[in-house]
Amino acid sequence: MRKLRLGMVGGGQGAFIGGVHRIAARIDGQWELVAGALSASPDKARASGAELGLDPARTYTSYEEMAAAEAARADGIDAVAIVTPNHMHAGPAVAFLHAGIHVICDKPLAATMAQAEEIAQAARDSGKLFILTHNYTGYPLIRQAREMIAKGDLGDLRLVHVEYVQDWLAEETDPDNKQADWRTDPARSGAGGCVGDIGTHAFNLASYVTGLETERLAADLDAFVPGRKVDDNVQVLLRFKGGAKGMLWASQVAVGNENALRLRVHGTKGGIDWAQENPNVMTFTRYGEPRQMLTRAGAGATPAGLRGTRTPGGHPEGYLEGFATIYAEAAALVRHANDGTPLPEGVHTPDIEDGLLGMRFIAACIDSSSKDAAWTDL
Amino acid sequence: MRKLRLGMVGGGQGAFIGGVHRIAARIDGQWELVAGALSASPDKARASGAELGLDPARTYTSYEEMAAAEAARADGIDAVAIVTPNHMHAGPAVAFLHAGIHVICDKPLAATMAQAEEIAQAARDSGKLFILTHNYTGYPLIRQAREMIAKGDLGDLRLVHVEYVQDWLAEETDPDNKQADWRTDPARSGAGGCVGDIGTHAFNLASYVTGLETERLAADLDAFVPGRKVDDNVQVLLRFKGGAKGMLWASQVAVGNENALRLRVHGTKGGIDWAQENPNVMTFTRYGEPRQMLTRAGAGATPAGLRGTRTPGGHPEGYLEGFATIYAEAAALVRHANDGTPLPEGVHTPDIEDGLLGMRFIAACIDSSSKDAAWTDL
Amino acid sequence: MRKLRLGMVGGGQGAFIGGVHRIAARIDGQWELVAGALSASPDKARASGAELGLDPARTYTSYEEMAAAEAARADGIDAVAIVTPNHMHAGPAVAFLHAGIHVICDKPLAATMAQAEEIAQAARDSGKLFILTHNYTGYPLIRQAREMIAKGDLGDLRLVHVEYVQDWLAEETDPDNKQADWRTDPARSGAGGCVGDIGTHAFNLASYVTGLETERLAADLDAFVPGRKVDDNVQVLLRFKGGAKGMLWASQVAVGNENALRLRVHGTKGGIDWAQENPNVMTFTRYGEPRQMLTRAGAGATPAGLRGTRTPGGHPEGYLEGFATIYAEAAALVRHANDGTPLPEGVHTPDIEDGLLGMRFIAACIDSSSKDAAWTDL
């Protein structure tokens, strides 16, 4: 099978998540980066393309130009990865979808609900794939947890606790810190700061693993750092359809935490506990029995838990491998869409519906918080 | 110095917390159990007293009789420990206080606010000591955390997260399980189930360590187990005076947890993380520096952290030792009250005010929950 | 039942382990300290006795005097606890045994093999109990591990790895540090330093849990700190009867360790892993199944694991409780010896044979090390 051809919008020199997408795309050998509009600055776009070994003819200085040119080529890209700040997702997403090119897009879906709906409309109209990189769903033990819950290992779910806490924005932002700068600027990140950047990851993970539908939430958003224009801490009570309850905490000011995403789910028959910073272990307890330490690809691994693994238990896989699974499954979906190549079992990725749900989550949190944490429908 | 004479109400055969109090009282050699009204059943009271080696003359069958008799003896008890179910705290507490005898009482203070206020009135009227065994405040690293926060090691506090989760009531209660039985009966436990039994511990611990005053809370209480008459799960948003925010979760149905009390506090300059099940370690991070693993009595221990320790670092102390510290400090307070023996530095215990605050916490949670988790003043 | 009367030799002001013995004796309410020869210095002996509330008539200034006087009293002590430095065990042990008084003695048994044999002879001649406080055998999960191995849960044993590492002697000893001073003086500690002080604990624990008999060992002893007269680091290869192999490491210079005693045992069918600093958890794996986290008194606890527990799972017990179990079982043995009170199931303590085995271990290590770590029979 030929490698699929990938284009990229954003991700030029100095960017963070673009490099992550490129590694993720490489790991399983399914994708080859062949084109890019890597920066809004023409010079930087060209320098970045050269550094990545792109053909100068396919190093574009605008995404509009790139969408048109690539759509016209016989060897045009199979998909584009959009790795720009949030307010710059909708433009390229719509352009590429309209050009008939599948889209892989970083999260959250957009900076505003209007942009999000534009993208959704374009996705529907085009019939092309829209894949959102909620990468934490790619962890094997997360897949396993989802499967275990679906087949009833935890019984009826009662409780969902998810938290995603960091401390890198605990002080005033250095304007030279590019990552911090746009994330704390509502014009670029959207109205949500922490809630959009990592709160959506937490919410997506909880929804993905449990399959529960959130009915209402009550949210308290804070901007603890003086002068900050977006929230940097989010506390949410969740009520799920069917009666389960949840709590969600996301923070960028919790000193002592790097990237502490943790999910706990409790049902009538069992409970699980998983933390992203050591993602190769998950605690699982059947009621009344000793706690088990399940390991990635170790004893007790389920089919879904084994599907995305590349190495035996004890050989830790991490963030990049989880991200790579999104790209590997995107490849399978693209091949299937392109020429009907059969889909391997279990292939699925976060999609436009997940993206819209995330946007509604952000909006509901902001709305609730503005009303003194009143209950707000999702 | 002579040993102090202790009496006990409750704690007869088959009881749990009474035995804990007795061990705690013995550990530091300050107390001697000499009298008891150990059970409402005369036969059981006598058998229990005999088993404990009590003088039959001081094995009473009612607390009223005991209060009167002990007050009349030259060698009467110095203090009484009340270890009955919640609805049976007020009767003996008032009786012993009125008889001029110091009271050590298990938590929560009472089953109802009216009872709580009766006790408080008796404590004020009598001028006698009232000590509430919120035993988790006795852990050395908890004392150290409180001291570190008080002297500013964490900067201005922003966030408090406390949780106390268990799973022992995840299914319908066996009526033969005496501990479970009264705790799930509102007539004996009070209107709060989980919120009163362990939610108050969590709230007390957070308040004790941070020194923050809770202004308002929004609480969602659930009784997940069919037929249960009191809550078995509590989720609370907290707002503190000065702007800090908090979350509190207490549960008795979170499968996979034994007695998982955990406290995290984050400020502008640092953060701490402590968990009761391995209480000899606490994580402390100064912003921008590597996380430190502080150990009980280990490197970096503060005066308050060293005060209540009996063994060097690496020789784990646990639940009973923390509880014993409450009894050791109760002894110091009683000696001071009795004859002016100077108080050693740092001696303090949870008192009637903490008990009343806990009762207000329970009431506010129940009230908030009944109003769809509306914000409720404490 | 009356409390048993305990005497103590050593343990005066400034001592460490004497205080531990006293707490251990108090925890379960079986013992009352009534007499002592607490120091070789008469003034200190008297002051220490007063501080502990001893009757001045039973505050002795020599152990010989104490043994004679207590043996002559109708209310004489039931047992004596010997908590002096190693070279001072034999004198009092022999004196009290000859006086017909049971002995509880700190480890290692003595400073020299000759002293050890004198004690053993006296124990045999007197028919009195000799109990050695290898306190780590009192931990509930250690009891459980022993029982699990005995009933075959691990299959045939292949591997035993035990280590006991500290760092408190990593630098030259401060002569004012009383604990460090005698432990690094061969005249008082015996020829073994680290090997005697903590190596024997490690060896005892491994032997106790596995039931394996050590046939030969090869030991490398070092004194890393300049000027140190005894070893401060011990590395040993072990060969057990039946073919199992082992490694033992004890150190007082391993910077970053407080009191890190850890035991791992692997057999054909399973493996366990336990560490003293968090003694309420033990990992257990059946081959091919997920690792289990067994907790003290938690799901899966065995009868032996439950016997010595005082609190439910999740309420951590520690070093002092494990030590107290030795005293509780000593009480049962003393009562049984005194008047035939039936022994509760499972009661046993380390005894003179364990003491002699420990002395042979020390001697074999020193001998092996002096011969370039040659294999040495035990």
Add this chain to the structure above:
Amino acid sequence: MRKLRLGMVGGGQGAFIGGVHRIAARIDGQWELVAGALSASPDKARASGAELGLDPARTYTSYEEMAAAEAARADGIDAVAIVTPNHMHAGPAVAFLHAGIHVICDKPLAATMAQAEEIAQAARDSGKLFILTHNYTGYPLIRQAREMIAKGDLGDLRLVHVEYVQDWLAEETDPDNKQADWRTDPARSGAGGCVGDIGTHAFNLASYVTGLETERLAADLDAFVPGRKVDDNVQVLLRFKGGAKGMLWASQVAVGNENALRLRVHGTKGGIDWAQENPNVMTFTRYGEPRQMLTRAGAGATPAGLRGTRTPGGHPEGYLEGFATIYAEAAALVRHANDGTPLPEGVHTPDIEDGLLGMRFIAACIDSSSKDAAWTDL
């Protein structure tokens, strides 16, 4: 810069380590697999090549043919990765070196010392690069530990403890398990089983991080599983030049362990503790100060610790990323060798000397063990 062209010998369908090498080579985008002699079976070689998208013209059925053909092409491979069982390293290694092609080879160097020396001779004669994939040296915190020790953060080293324990060979080997089969066959693995497969990793890691030179060792090798022809458990005492001491344990029968490689180093001023299964954390203690939890790319990271990282702290990197660092540095070395491209700071990989040292380690262990664990020079 163009991608480097990689060939592979071994790694056909059903192989394990070949796939790991391919992912590792892809992660940083420096290599492109273009040729292979993937299996000794022509059919399997062709099928494997097709699966990997290789040009059929460069899918060889013998390494001799491949070495000749690739050396003759203008666009021939820049380096070959040898991922066959141990006894098949020397043939291809010598062939490619003689053909003037750089070699990347899996460990241990060979099945016999004679083969090892042949490779070394060819490396010397050819002047080409020989890179041995002791991949665990690629972990960022391992690089950091090495740098910290080199600059004296631990003071003078006293103790090195390394262990690498697994359980996957705890029972008789299933002949259908290809990985297990050749590793337990001395004709293919060499005389050492466990000692060669993972003992060499442990030894290499300890030597790499500490910089210590091993003078002598005493080793006890066992084959615990009935009928096993090579060792499956290794216990070693180590003596280093300068007086430091060490212990090494490698096992494939320690039930409950997946891939538990752990290194502890203690010096006069500090100690470190690192475990491969959660490689993003390392404990570091300065004597007398609280233990620190250093994280990959987190607070306190050193230049060497930052060099090989791709993501910020809290985004776990694992086994494949560490392996990829070997490939990234191999690329830098190849570019430097090919055309003088300047070497980035800090680039280094395990080389032929490390390979020879590993072979001497295996031989010394086997020799020592055959003489009842006698001290044996390395």
